[in-house]
Amino acid sequence: MFITRECDYAMRVIRALSGRERLSVNEICEKECVTAPFAYKILKKLQKAKIVRGYRGVHGGYSMNRDLDKLSLYDIYSAIDPDMFIIEYLDPEYHCIRDGQDGIPCRVHHELADIQEELCEMLKRRTLSELLKDDEQN
Numbered sequence: 001m002f003i004t005r006e007c008d009y010a011m012r013v014i015r016a017l018s019g020r021e022r023l024s025v026n027e028i029c030e031k032e033c034v035t036a037p038f039a040y041k042i043l044k045k046l047q048k049a050k051i052v053r054g055y056r057g058v059h060g061g062y063s064m065n066r067d068l069d070k071l072s073l074y075d076i077y078s079a080i081d082p083d084m085f086i087i088e089y090l091d092p093e094y095h096c097i098r099d100g101q102d103g104i105p106c107r108v109h110h111e112l113a114d115i116q117e118e119l120c121e122m123l124k125r126r127t128l129s130e131l132l133k134d135d136e137q138n
Contacts, residue, residue, distance in 0.1 A: 049079035
């Protein structure tokens with residue numbers, strides 16, 4: 001789970017939408033320095049995860065669909081990249097050739113799995129409401 005530029009920009013999109021009724025994609029892009037094609041791609045993923053709501057038509061745009069008190073960085077990042085692994089062989093589909101060889105577990109594999117789990121817990125520990133609190137005052 002390298003936190004990708006797309007994950008970073010998704011958080012920018014959420015920051016732009018927080019505390020507002022509705023914003024157009026252009027308004028989001030202007031507020032957070034995100035290109036429109038990238039913003040559309042991110043908004044589509046956030047909408048699919050039911051984090052944001054899209055509105056069609058002349059007065060269309062996007063708004064938050066979930067309360068910031070119930071969302072964490074983990075929720076945003078996993079909506080953008082559901083297979084968040086710090087290294088590819090943590091994917092359950094991947095078979096570590098060293099794990100279990102001769103009945104011995106791969107200590108590196110297990111250590112990285114523990115780190116992955118800790119990182120996910122850290123991303124869940126604070127709500128977006130807590131994280132964005134200072135931004136609202138500026």
